[in-house]
Each structure stands twice: as C-alpha cells, then as structure tokens.
Amino acid sequence: xxxxxxxxxxxxxxxxxxxxxxxVMIFPLFNTLRLALFTEVDQTRVxxxxxxxxxxxxxxxxSEQFWNALGNNFWFFLIHMLVQNPIGIALAALLSHPRLxxxxxxxxxxxxxxxxxFVIVGFAWKLILSPIWGIAPSMxxxxxxxxxxxxxxxxxxxxxxxxxxxxxxxFVGIPMMLIxxxxxxxxxxxxEAGEIDGITGASAFxxxxxxxxxxxxxxxxxxxxxxxxxxxxxIYAAQGALAGPDFSTDILGTFMYRTFFGFxxxxxxxxxxxxxxxxxxxxxxxxxxxxxxxxxxxxxxYQL
Amino acid sequence: MTYRSxxxxxxxxxxxxxxxxxxxxxxxxxSWRNDDLTLWQDQIIPAFEASHPGIKIQFTPSAPAxxxxxxxxxxxxxxxxxxxxxxxxxxxxxLYEAGHLTDLSGVEAMGNFSDVAKSAWQTDDGAVxxxxxxxxxxxxxxxxxxxxxxxxxxxxxxxxxxxxxxxxIREDGTYxxxxxxxxxxxxxxxxxxxxxxxxxxxxxEGRQALITGEQKLTDEAWTAPYATLARWAEYMGDGYExxxxxxxxxxxxxxxxxxxxxxxxxxxxxxxxADFEMGAFKPPVRNAGDTCYISDHTDIGIGMxxxxxxxEAAETFLAxxxxxxxxxxxxxxxxxxxxxxxxxxxxxxxxxxxxxxxREECESTIRSTYQILSRGTPNxxxxxxxxxVAAIKGAKSPEELGxxxxxxxxxxxxxxx
Numbered sequence: 109x110x111x112x113x114x115x116x117x118x119x120x121x122x123x124x125x126x127x128x129x130x131x132v133m134i135f136p137l138f139n140t141l142r143l144a145l146f147t148e149v150d151q152t153r154v155x156x157x158x159x160x161x162x163x164x165x166x167x168x169x170x171s172e173q174f175w176n177a178l179g180n181n182f183w184f185f186l187i188h189m190l191v192q193n194p195i196g197i198a199l200a201a202l203l204s205h206p207r208l209x210x211x212x213x214x215x216x217x218x219x220x221x222x223x224x225x226f227v228i229v230g231f232a233w234k235l236i237l238s239p240i241w242g243i244a245p246s247m248x249x250x251x252x253x254x255x256x257x258x259x260x261x262x263x264x265x266x267x268x269x270x271x272x273x274x275x276x277x278x279f280v281g282i283p284m285m286l287i288x289x290x291x292x293x294x295x296x297x298x299x300e301a302g303e304i305d306g307i308t309g310a311s312a313f314x315x316x317x318x319x320x321x322x323x324x325x326x327x328x329x330x331x332x333x334x335x336x337x338x339x340x341x342x343i344y345a346a347q348g349a350l351a352g353p354d355f356s357t358d359i360l361g362t363f364m365y366r367t368f369f370g371f372x373x374x375x376x377x378x379x380x381x382x383x384x385x386x387x388x389x390x391x392x393x394x395x396x397x398x399x400x401x402x403x404x405x406x407x408x409x410y411q412l
Numbered sequence: 413m414t415y416r417s418x419x420x421x422x423x424x425x426x427x428x429x430x431x432x433x434x435x436x437x438x439x440x441x442x443s444w445r446n447d448d449l450t451l452w453q454d455q456i457i458p459a460f461e462a463s464h465p466g467i468k469i470q471f472t473p474s475a476p477a478x479x480x481x482x483x484x485x486x487x488x489x490x491x492x493x494x495x496x497x498x499x500x501x502x503x504x505x506x507l508y509e510a511g512h513l514t515d516l517s518g519v520e521a522m523g524n525f526s527d528v529a530k531s532a533w534q535t536d537d538g539a540v541x542x543x544x545x546x547x548x549x550x551x552x553x554x555x556x557x558x559x560x561x562x563x564x565x566x567x568x569x570x571x572x573x574x575x576x577x578x579x580x581i582r583e584d585g586t587y588x589x590x591x592x593x594x595x596x597x598x599x600x601x602x603x604x605x606x607x608x609x610x611x612x613x614x615x616x617e618g619r620q621a622l623i624t625g626e627q628k629l630t631d632e633a634w635t636a637p638y639a640t641l642a643r644w645a646e647y648m649g650d651g652y653e654x655x656x657x658x659x660x661x662x663x664x665x666x667x668x669x670x671x672x673x674x675x676x677x678x679x680x681x682x683x684x685x686a687d688f689e690m691g692a693f694k695p696p697v698r699n700a701g702d703t704c705y706i707s708d709h710t711d712i713g714i715g716m717x718x719x720x721x722x723x724e725a726a727e728t729f730l731a732x733x734x735x736x737x738x739x740x741x742x743x744x745x746x747x748x749x750x751x752x753x754x755x756x757x758x759x760x761x762x763x764x765x766x767x768x769x770x771r772e773e774c775e776s777t778i779r780s781t782y783q784i785l786s787r788g789t790p791n792x793x794x795x796x797x798x799x800x801v802a803a804i805k806g807a808k809s810p811e812e813l814g815x816x817x818x819x820x821x822x823x824x825x826x827x828x829x
Contacts, residue, residue, distance in 0.1 A: 151510060169790050169823065239651020240659050262595045262653025264807075348477060352597045353653065354798050354807070369481030372598070373499075373782065374791040375506050376484050 137389070144382035160383035174384070176355055177363040178391075180268055184359060185336040187272035188279075193328055195276070196283025197321075201313055203284070204291040215288070219281035226278075230345030233274045237261055261346065264356040271357055275342050279335075283328045290324040291317060323407055330399045337392050340365060360388045437725040438468040440493030441714070442486070444479030447681060448746060455745045460732055467725045487512045487717070494720040495729060498543035498713035500532035501782045507715075508535070508542040514716040517541045519727065521734030529752035532710035532778070543713030544734045547742065547749035550767050551607040551707040554674040554682065556667060557689040559587050563670075567693045571640065574696040578647045581670045589647035591669035593655020600800035601793070603673040604644070606779045608695045609637040610705035615777035623784055625827030629818040630811070638803035638810035645804050653805065661685075676767050677711075679748030683761070690763055694770045708776035710752065788824030795820055 147156045164170050199218060203211050221229065237244050239259045248257045260270040294317060302308075302316050340361025343351055349371050351358035366374070368381025441452075452471040460469060472493060474482045480503055486492035487507065496513065498504040507513045516522060517540050522530070525545050533543035560567070563584050568574040581589040594600050613619065613633040621627040627634070649655060649663065664672040665685035672678070674692070682690060697704050714733055716726045732738055739751035740758070747761035750768050759765050786793040799813040808816075822828045 169820070234656070237654065238656075238659065239654055240649065240663060245651075257651075259651035259654030262593070262651070262655070348596065350597055350794065350797065352595065352798075353801060353805075365481075370484065370503075371794065372477075372480070372791075373502060373786040373793040374789075375503065376481065 140382045140385050143379060144386045147379045160380055164383050173363060177358045177360045181337055181359045183268060184272045185333060187269060188276060188332050188336055192276040192280050193283050196280050197287050199284045200287035200291055203288055218284060221278045222281040226341035227345045229278050230342050234346055262353055264353050267353060268357045271342060271346060286324050286328055287321055290321040294320050320410060323409060326404060326407060330396060333395050334392055337388060436466055436468045437722045438470060439495055439722060439725055439729060440470045440472055441495040442483055442493040443473040443497035444476040446473040446475060449473055451745045456741055459741050464728060490719060492717055494717050494722060494726045496715050496717050498533055498715050500710050502787055504533055504543055512718055513542040514718045515540050515542060519731060521731040524734050524753050526754055533713045543715035544730050545710060545752040546712040546714055548708050548752055549711045549749060550676045552674060552692050552694045552767060554672045554690055554692050556670050557691045559670040568696050570700050571696045571698050582647055588649040588663060588669040589671060590644055591660045591664040591672045592648055593652045593660050594801045594804055595654050596657045597797040597801050599657055600804055601797040603675060604641050605637050605796060605800045606707050607673055608640060609780060610707055610777045611695055611697050612636050615705035615775045619777055619780050629821060630814040635810040635814035638813050641800060641803045642806055645806060676748035679761060679763050680746055692763055692766050694774060704774035705777055706770050706774045707779055708771060709778045790820040792821055
C-alpha cells in the first residue's frame with residue numbers, strides 16, 4: 109500500500125492566489141476572447157466566429173485605423189527602447205559610481221515621476237508645453253531659441269513623439285533602478301581583477317559590467333514592450349479618446365477604448381472592442397514568446 | 413397573554429411599516445453637465461424638493477467626454493441612477509431600444525412640447541417618446557464689446573464684414589481675433605462647421621436633403637463651409653494647434669481675445685469669469701440680405717431608467733421637468749440653455765435674451781450630423797471633427813474633405829449608395 113499521499117497542504121496554500129487570479133485575470137481574459145466571437149443583431153447576441161477579426165483586418169474602414177494604431181504603437185515602443193532604456197542604463201552607471209555625491213538624492217528625484225498618476229503627468233506636461241500659458245515657450249525665448257518652439261502636442265508630425273518622450277520622462281526611473289540593482293550585485297573582485305589586467309573606466313563598463321547586466325536589460329525590454337502595447341492612460345489623459353490630432357497619437361489602447369465604450373455619437377461595440385483587445389493580447393503574447401524562446405534561452409549567464 | 417403579545421407585535425409591524433413609508437425616496441440623476449452642479453444644488457433641486465416633500469434628488473454628473481461610456485457601463489451593470497440625462501438622437505435611441513429607458517409617451521406633461529422639440533428623443537416613426545426635452549443650445553459668436561468699441565468695429569452681419577473685422581483686430585494686435593483651438597477637435601466641428609454651415613446648406617432644407625440622399629457631402633453647400641473655416645486659421649492665436657477648449661475659454665474671458673465662436677451654453681460660465689461686457693452676433697450670412705439660419709440644437713433631455721426602484725417618484729420629477737415652472741427656473745438658472753417648452757419663458761440674462769431673439773429673425777435647424785447620419789461606421793460626426801480641423805490647418809482641400817466624408821457615408825448609408 110504505497111500509494112502516494114495527496115499533499116493537501118500544496119492545494120491549500122495555492123488556493124487563495126489561484127482563486128483570486130482566476131477571478132480577476134484569467135476569467136475576464138477568456139471571457140473577452142469569447143466576446144470577440146459574437147456580434148449583436150437586434151438586441152440579441154449572435155455567434156459569428158472570426159468575422160469580427162476579419163472586419164478588423166480586412167474592412168478598409170477598420171483596418172486603416174488598426175494598422176495606424178499598431179504602427180503608432182511600434183513607434184511609441186521604439187522611442188522607449190532608444191531613449192528610455194539607454195538613458196536608464198547610463199543613469200544607473202553614473203549612480204553606481206562609488207565617488208558620486210548625493211547619489212540617493214538623484215536616485216529619488218529621478219524615480220519620483222514614476223509614482224505620479226498619468227493624469228497628473230499628462231496635465232502637467234500639457235501645461236508646460238502649452239503655447240499660451242506654458243513655460244516651455246518662455247524658457248526657449250530666454251535662451252534665444254523661441255523659433256524652435258512649436259505647439260508640439262497639436263501637430264500631427266510631432267504629437268506622438270512628444271507623448272512618447274513624456275512617457276520616457278515619467279518612467280526612466282524603472283530601468284534605472286533595475287540596472288542599478290544589477291550593477292550593485294557585481295562583485296568588487298571581478299572589477300579589481302579586471303583592473304589588474306588594465307581594464308578600467310569606460311572599458312570596464314563595456315567589457316565587464318554590461319555583459320553581466322544583459323539579463324536585466326532583457327527583462328527591462330520585455331517590460332517596456334508589454335507596458336507600451338498596453339499603454340492607454342497617458343494618451344487618453346493628454347489627447348482624449350479621439351487621440352488627436354487626426355489620430356496621429358492613436359494607439360491600440362485608445363482605439364480599443366473608443367470602439368468598446370463608444371465616443372460622442374459613436375455607440376460602443378463591446379464585440380469589436382473585444383476583437384481589438386484580442387489582437388492586442390495576441391501581439392503581446394507573440395512578442396513575449398519571441399523574447400522567452402528566441403532570446404532569453406540563448407542569453408549567456410555568468411556565475412558570479 | 414398570547415392575544416396581547418400578538419397585538420403588540422402587530423402594532424410593532426405597523427410602526428415599522430409607517431416609518432418606512434415616511435422615509436424619503438432619493439432619486440439620482442446621471443448627467444454630463446458637471447459645470448452645472450452648483451446650479452442644480454442651489455436652485456433647481458431645492459425648488460423641486462420644496463414643492464414635493466418626500467422626494468430627494470441627487471445630481472451626480474460625470475465628465476462630458478466620458479458620459480456615454482460611463483453611462484452605458486453603469487446601465488449594463490445595473491448601477492445607474494434613476495433619472496438619465498439624454499443625449500439627443502441615436503445615443504438615447506439605442507438606450508431605449510436596449511430597454512434602459514422607459515416609454516414616456518403616456519406622460520401627460522409631454523403635451524407641453526412641440527413635435528420638433530420632441531423629435532430628438534423619439535423612435536424613427538415618432539410613435540414613442542422616451543425623454544422629456546429640457547433645453548436647446550444656439551450657436552453664434554460671442555464678442556468682447558469693450559474691444560469692439562475700442563477698435564471702432566461694428567458688429568458684422570455678412571461674411572465680408574466678419575473677415576474685415578478680423579483683419580482690423582489682427583492689425584491692431586491687442587487682441588487675438590478668434591479664440592479657438594484645434595487640439596480638442598470638437599470645437600472646430602461644433603463651433604466652426606455646424607455654426608456657420610446652416611447658412612450654406614440652408615438649414616433644415618439641406619439637412620433633410622442630405623438625409624434623403626438628394627444632396628451629397630461633395631456638393632458646394634457642404635464643402636464651402638470648409639473653405640471658410642480654412643480662412644479662420646490666420647486669425648486664431650499662436651500655436652492654436654495645441655490650444656484646448658478650456659484654453660480658448662480662458663483666453664476670451666481674460667479679455668485677451670475679441671471674438672469667441674460659441675455655443676450658448678457658455679453664457680453662465682462667461683458671466684462668472686469675464687469682467688467686460690459681452691455681446692453676441694449670429695453667424696454672418698454670405699451676402700447681405702440673405703435669409704439667416706441658426707443652429708438651434710436640441711441638446712438635453714431627461715428620461716427614466718427602466719430599472720429604477722421608484723418609478724412613481726421619477727415620473728413625478730419628470731412631470732415637473734416638463735412644467736412651465738421648471739422651464740422658468742432652468743432657463744434663468746442656466747442662461748444659454750433655452751427651454752424647449754411651448755410656453756414662452758421670460759429670460760433675464762441680456763446675452764441669453766439677445767441669442768434667443770435670433771429664433772424670431774432666422775430659420776432654426778439642428779446640427780447636420782446628429783440625426784440618423786452618425787449611425788454607422790465610420791461615424792460621420794467624429795469624421796466631421798477631423799475634417800474641420802484638417803480644413804482649418806489647411807491639411808486638405810475642401811473638395812478632398814467632402815469626397816472623403818461622402819465615401820465614408822456612402823459605405824454604410826443606403827440612401828447615398
């Protein structure tokens with residue numbers, strides 16, 4: 109009679125997390141995906157299979173908006189990858205310098221915007237950049253560069269980049285903190301050993317520290333990717349649900365919101381909205397999978 | 413003994429029952445008019461509660477841009493208020509069809525309204541009314557009288573005079589000629605296109621013809637307003653592209669701008685903010701002597717949530733809203749929201765009086781995109797926002813914009829196919 113005992117304590121300890129997570133995440137997720145397969149005809153819900161997705165990708169009215177939003181989303185992500193993460197790494201490298209004074213002060217100051225609400229950030233930056241009341245035009249004027257000022261948030265060609273940079277300003281503290289933590293774990297002995305071999309200063313960063321923090325950079329990239337493709341708040345707070353001017357700041361999140369809940373005279377369509385949400389989920393899933401299986405497994409790890 | 417205790421028990425239950433009866437019914441109103449919160453709390457609600465003891469009213473507005481989304485979610489979740497402020501036309505029609513709004517055709521007080529007033533809250537065949545009409549808003553231009561006097565400008569009546577006045581203000585340089593921005597997009601369509609447009613498409617005549625398919629958005633009457641809007645850009649402030657709606661309001665009320673393309677709903681806010689004298693002029697006509705047309709848009713109604721727990725109390729309130737008494741209080745508490753009740757209302761506010769006077773001189777119409785035409789995808793109203801902004805910025809020609817809008821409308825609207 110050596111039947112393995114059911115280890116009940118595992119079930120008991122897992123239950124709270126599993127139940128809560130199922131109720132607030134897994135069930136809504138699958139229900140949204142299910143909702144995307146229906147449509148409403150005369151107040152009744154009708155199953156239509158993948159027709160909503162077909163409309164989304166191939167009906168010119170919908171697909172044009174979808175690809176526009178997706179393209180904007182990629183641009184938003186690209187700006188974060190090219191600006192936020194390198195700056196974050198550079199700041200972390202500076203902060204971890206042993207002889208830097210007031211490091212704690214800088215660290216908190218740079219991190220504080222991260223804890224602010226999107227609404228505050230959106231509103232504050234809108235005021236800063238306002239051509240009428242803003243301090244940006246007068247500051248540029250003070251250094252004789254008034255001609256460089258433009259109503260950035262109101263111009264199709266600049267609005268999205270401006271918002272991406274505002275988001276970078278808000279969140280640069282996150283990669284900085286993560287990299288900073290990773291840099292602190294690098295043992296002194298390794299750096300000293302390098303010094304003996306003549307590797308100091310900048311080359312110590314490039315040849316020793318950077319390879320050691322690569323896994324952290326990978327994590328940051330994937331967090332940025334997920335965060336950016338789920339983004340909505342800042343655009344909505346700054347530009348509204350119509351993501352003006354002329355949809356130039358429309359990303360998948362605002363597109364989904366507008367479709368799902370409706371806007372002004374446009375009535376909400378939960379089914380098409382769910383289809384967009386489903387597409388967003390698929391994009392993020394593919395992105396995360398590429399990272400997990402394509403990049404992370406090949407990344408070399410060093411025993412410290 | 414048992415007999416007595418039973419009597420006591422019965423007495424007890426009657427006491428509880430009567431106290432439950434005496435308890436006030438509280439009705440909650442959903443609205444997007446968060447600007448009017450104090451007016452409701454200080455004037456309208458006390459007036460109602462004084463004459464209707466036992467019913468308490470709570471006014472719980474949300475932000476205008478979010479109202480429809482918030483309301484729909486609340487209704488679906490069953491947590492919406494007893495009384496629903498109704499957007500005109502399809503948004504409310506959809507709520508009625510989904511069973512969220514009660515049929516009010518049988519309410520006696522509905523007889524206080526004309527058919528035109530009720531049209532925004534009826535089924536397409538006009539058989540069922542589901543909201544009590546509250547108010548309409550009229551478009552035009554509000555101007556700074558002091559600025560006009562200082563620069564010696566007469567109130568313009570034709571388009572040539574209008575642009576001549578703008579030129580003069582711009583040359584002087586003290587004031588921004590036109591206080592409007594394109595950041596929020598809707599002003600360009602609502603206070604721009606639908607403000608001046610009725611003079612081009614001849615009000616109801618053109619609007620009805622567009623609905624029946626006799627006119628197209630590519631016709632001159634529908635594209636020419638874009639050409640006129642394109643001329644506005646040079647008179648709008650520096651960086652108007654990023655100027656928001658509150659920015660425009662503030663620029664005007666601070667006395668930094670001369671003319672504000674307006675809706676009459678601005679009056680009460682402007683009265684509180686501006687310390688100069690204001691006047692209003694109607695959208696200038698194209699040639700002297702032309703008939704003038706104004707956008708007199710049925711904008712607010714109020715209906716009953718079908719899921720309310722207090723239908724009688726809600727109906728009492730709605731009957732009061734339909735009464736001349738309410739029209740009098742509302743029209744004067746919120747100058748600029750003109751009551752739709754057939755009984756004429758005596759308005760005190762000079763600016764509101766001036767604007768409502770246009771009803772006598774001009775033909776009234778409603779905004780062109782609101783009835784039926786914004787039912788499909790792409791949504792004509794939203795598209796018109798973008799088109800009006802593009803016209804002002806000069807990004808596209810009026811003909812291109814007309815063609816684009818027509819293509820969108822034809823894609824789903826049968827009379828245009």
